[in-house]
Amino acid sequence: MSKKILVVEDEQSIATLLKYNLEQSGYSVITAHDGEEGRDMAVDQRPDLMILDLMLPKMDGIEVCKELRQQKVNLPILMLTAKDDEFDKVLGLELGADDYMTKPFSPREVVARVKAILRRSLSNQEASEAAEEETEYKEVGELKVYPEQYEAYFQGQLLELTPKEFELLLYLTNNKGRVLTRDQLLSAVWNYDFAGDTRIVDVHISHVREKIESNTKKPVYIKTIRGLGYKLEEPKVR
Ligand code: CA
Numbered sequence: 420m421s422k423k424i425l426v427v428e429d430e431q432s433i434a435t436l437l438k439y440n441l442e443q444s445g446y447s448v449i450t451a452h453d454g455e456e457g458r459d460m461a462v463d464q465r466p467d468l469m470i471l472d473l474m475l476p477k478m479d480g481i482e483v484c485k486e487l488r489q490q491k492v493n494l495p496i497l498m499l500t501a502k503d504d505e506f507d508k509v510l511g512l513e514l515g516a517d518d519y520m521t522k523p524f525s526p527r528e529v530v531a532r533v534k535a536i537l538r539r540s541l542s543n544q545e546a547s548e549a550a551e552e553e554t555e556y557k558e559v560g561e562l563k564v565y566p567e568q569y570e571a572y573f574q575g576q577l578l579e580l581t582p583k584e585f586e587l588l589l590y591l592t593n594n595k596g597r598v599l600t601r602d603q604l605l606s607a608v609w610n611y612d613f614a615g616d617t618r619i620v621d622v623h624i625s626h627v628r629e630k631i632e633s634n635t636k637k638p639v640y641i642k643t644i645r646g647l648g649y650k651l652e653e654p655k656v657r
Pocket residue numbers: 428429430472473474475
């Protein structure tokens with residue numbers, strides 16, 4: 420779906436120019452011609468970004484910004500100012516504009532700025548979503564491990580694991596894609612800080628495999644790395 424841009428600009432020629440150029444770049448564009456209309460459209464139509472002229476009839480850009488932020492409408496705002504506007508840029512940014520441009524500008528400049536702002540707000544959103552997942556669970560293929568709850572699911576089914584099996588699986592999951600030696604696993608999961616009997620690792624690995632591998636002879640999750648140890652990896656899609 421294309422991103423929706425709201426252009427609030429009372430000068431018809433500028434509004435038309437911006438609409439044309441943004442549409443050429445694949446955005447869908449709605450326009451408003453005074454401050455009140457702009458504020459209402461921002462609330463009702465939820466655009467992804469607003470280009471907001473500072474000097475507008477009925478309600479100026481600063482007021483629109485302020486009201487939207489008070490109503491917790493958090494869309495990115497690119498403010499347009501004329502060269503001779505007595506506009507305090509710091510004030511504009513403090514009131515909630517994300518960026519501003521001074522007229523006259525080239526439409527190409529505006530499109531580049533719009534792209535940059537949208538990219539920025541998208542990556543913020545993705546970063547916070549990723550952080551949320553981090554605390555919730557680790558996912559490898561059809562395996563989900565919940566560190567806090569001490570639970571693991573495979574294909575949506577709760578796995579019956581002993582505490583050590585769970586800790587082993589969690590450690591492997593946290594180190595997904597990395598080869599772990601038997602000694603490493605022994606010290607991480609069993610807290611043996613000396614070279615203990617590594618067969619205990621092999622036994623637990625085989626127990627975990629029985630619960631998550633459809634064919635334990637040909638495991639797709641927990642791979643044996645000959646002469647080294649084990650590695651948990653994303654199963655290859657066939
Ligand atoms: Ca104006």
